[in-house]
Every structure is written in C-alpha cells, then in structure tokens.
Amino acid sequence: TQLLEQSPQFLSIQEGENLTVYCNSSSVFSSLQWYRQEPGEGPVLLVTVVTGGEVKKLKRLTFQFGDARKDSSLHITAAQPGDTGLYPCAGLNQFYFGTGTSLTVIP
C-alpha cells in the first residue's frame, strides 16, 4: 500500500490542453513536495507546499495543498511537449514518494 497515491498513473494529452494530477493520502503531512523527472535523469524539485490551502504558481504550473493537508494537486495550463515527464510527489522528509504521474504531451 502506497502512503502517497497519485492519479492518474498515465496521462497523454495534446499540446495546448490543460490538465490536473493529484497526490492523495489518508495521512496528514506537514508539507508535500512535487518533483519532475525526465527519462534517464534524477527528479528535480518543482515546489514545496507547507500550509493547508496554500496555492503556489510556477509559470504555467499551479500547485495546491489541501486544507486538511492530506492531498495536493498540480494543474498545468496550456501544456507543452517540454512538460513531458514523470511527476512524483513526496512527503515526510522525502522518506516517501508517490508512484508519480507519467505525462506525455503530444505536439
């Protein structure tokens, strides 16, 4: 059983579409992190959310931490082929990672 469940596991969309992926848990986290991993490389940190209800924006990416601090979402506006990759979330001092959402953006 995964402590951090991510959905969907796979997502394939056309360039220009919007999308939302989710990171959910039954446990409360003091913070959650989102990473992005390209094939053949290690993950790179995108954002850390620490306050319930917090919303952070990184260009076309919007991250939200749930009010109860059990879940988080990542919304991408006008997806581009460069957004293709795996998006895992992490919690508990990076002790646990979710399985990630594998995103493919088709030109």
Place this chain on the structure above:
Amino acid sequence: NAGVTQTPKFQVLKTGQSMTLQCAQDMNHEYMSWYRQDPGMGLRLIHYSVGAGITDQGEVPNGYNVSRSTTEDFPLRLLSAAPSQTSVYFCASTHSGGSNTGELFFGEGSRLTVL
C-alpha cells in the same frame, strides 16, 4: 560544480556477486540518501545518512549496506546480489538535514541488472 555524481551508470551482475554503487556530492550537504525506483512502485528509500559516521535504514534496507566516512561520499553495497535487486538506483543529497522543506538534489541514476 558537479552536484551529485553516481557511478557506474550501468551494471550487469550475476546472482550472488557483490558490488558497490558510488555516490559523491560536492555541495557540502550533510544529508545523503539512496533510493531505488521500480516500475509502478515509485522511489523507495533504502538508507540515509544525516552526517559523516551516521547512517540509518529507510523503507527497504534488506540486502544493502552503507557507510559514511566523509561528508562527500555515500557508497551503497550489495553483498550478494539477487534478481529482485534489479532496479534503477538514485543517490540524493540536501543541505537541510532531511527536513520537510529541504530540496533533494539527485544524481542521474545507476541502472543495475542482476541475472
């Protein structure tokens, strides 16, 4: 500034063989860790270290040993490789002692196949 360097990038072993995956960082980070990544499983923590001379177990430590004699290096040893240890291994480090908000810097990974 190389960041986190892992060697080798690829390795094939036979069951029962031993080997060491090397990890070095040049950012003077106190905290270092090893993960394995398997399809459908996500990154799973094997061992971690909060400083030289201090190591601890993660979620999946069995079959692996670590040591931390210097701040820069954190090698991962497989004493007797098994096919179940076929995976991609990532080393990571952070300056924040593994705190909730610390940014993990990852190496490029070491792909291990055990036949």
